[in-house]
Amino acid sequence: MVGYLGYDLVRRFERLPTLAEDDLALPELGMMLATDLVVLDHYEGAAILVANAITEDGDPDPAYHHAVGRLDAMTTALSRPIPPMISTVDSPALGEVRSRTGSGEYPKAVEVAKEAIRAGECFQIVVAQRFERETTADPLDVYRVLRTTNPSPYMYLLRFDDFDIVGSSPEAHLKVTGGAGDTPRRALLHPIAGTRPRGATPEADGGLAAELISDPKERAEHVMLVDLGRNDLGRVCRPGTVEVPEFATIERYSHVMHIVSTVVGELREDQTAFDALAATFPAGTLSGAPKVRAMEIIEELEPTRRGLYGGPSATSASAATWTWRSRSAPR
Numbered sequence: 001m002v003g004y005l006g007y008d009l010v011r012r013f014e015r016l017p018t019l020a021e022d023d024l025a026l027p028e029l030g031m032m033l034a035t036d037l038v039v040l041d042h043y044e045g046a047a048i049l050v051a052n053a054i055t056e057d058g059d060p061d062p063a064y065h066h067a068v069g070r071l072d073a074m075t076t077a078l079s080r081p082i083p084p085m086i087s088t089v090d091s092p093a094l095g096e097v098r099s100r101t102g103s104g105e106y107p108k109a110v111e112v113a114k115e116a117i118r119a120g121e122c123f124q125i126v127v128a129q130r131f132e133r134e135t136t137a138d139p140l141d142v143y144r145v146l147r148t149t150n151p152s153p154y155m156y157l158l159r160f161d162d163f164d165i166v167g168s169s170p171e172a173h174l175k176v177t178g179g180a181g182d183t184p185r186r187a188l189l190h191p192i193a194g195t196r197p198r199g200a201t202p203e204a205d206g207g208l209a210a211e212l213i214s215d216p217k218e219r220a221e222h223v224m225l226v227d228l229g230r231n232d233l234g235r236v237c238r239p240g241t242v243e244v245p246e247f248a249t250i251e252r253y254s255h256v257m258h259i260v261s262t263v264v265g266e267l268r269e270d271q272t273a274f275d276a277l278a279a280t281f282p283a284g285t286l287s288g289a290p291k292v293r294a295m296e297i298i299e300e301l302e303p304t305r306r307g308l309y310g311g312p313s314a315t316s317a318s319a320a321t322w323t324w325r326s327r328s329a330p331r
Helices: 007-012 060-079 105-118 139-149 202-214 216-234 273-280 291-301
Strands: 002-005 029-032 036-041 046-051 154-159 164-169 174-177 186-189 192-197 243-252 256-266 312-316 320-324 328-330
Touching: 002 154, 036 060, 046 060, 105 291, 139 154, 139 164, 154 312, 164 312, 174 273, 186 216, 186 273, 192 202, 192 216, 202 216, 202 243, 202 256, 216 243, 216 256, 216 273
Parallel strands: none
Antiparallel strands: 002 029, 002 312, 036 046, 154 164, 164 328, 174 186, 174 320, 186 256, 192 256, 243 256, 312 320
16 A cells, blocks of 8 residues: 555544644545555666455455466566657746745744743644645656655655645654564654754765754754654553664765654554554654644644645555655645
């Protein structure tokens, strides 16, 4: 399965006020079960063909033989030569970049959030604004350019009937692994907080990393999010199993570096990967702490629903991986 969960799906888990305008009116959730797919392993330079054998009447044999036939058809189709293709990309029409928050309103919202923090209502509040631009560009071309200019570990182009989503994220927020045989199911969080640009030289890069890891403000923010992650996993994991095996390490990406930690725990027997998602949804990186009060204040300050922003994109096979859309562009 692959798809997305919108930020506002959190209303199914928590009681939040309804104040912001739902101007995009996008579905809160969109998931696809792919019958046939080609998985490109860029590291190994290999293509893996997958045909799901889905049974409808409980008899696996017909579904299996049908899936094998589809695999043969895919192999034949991909083995055929194709005519040379000359790629041309027309310059798309681009409108002006505009904020949905309004001129001068975002700094005011940040000040209100800071007052709430000073008043002791929250430790952290992550106020966001949405930027828009009209374009005639094909979403696949947008993805290709994004992959070149801002490569990240988790990139995606999701195409639905009425809209497309292009995104690039450094963060696999939640992974659930294990469960086969006696292997315990483990939930893993990777809180990211604290950012610096990459340096132009190795020396400059090292200096920026040292500055980042020693910055009191950045470390305090990171510690808050690690504590929030431990608390979230504690809701669904066995007592005494939640730990932080990696704390405050520097991870480097194409344009920036971040402070990253790993929080892990063993899921209780009565908890599923979806329970773990509900317990950690949305990421503290994109909401704040305490999470519910931060989201209440966000609802008061942001003029429009977040929609796709701040919710996870997901892949699920033998394990579940949920990647937060902190940098995405719906069309």
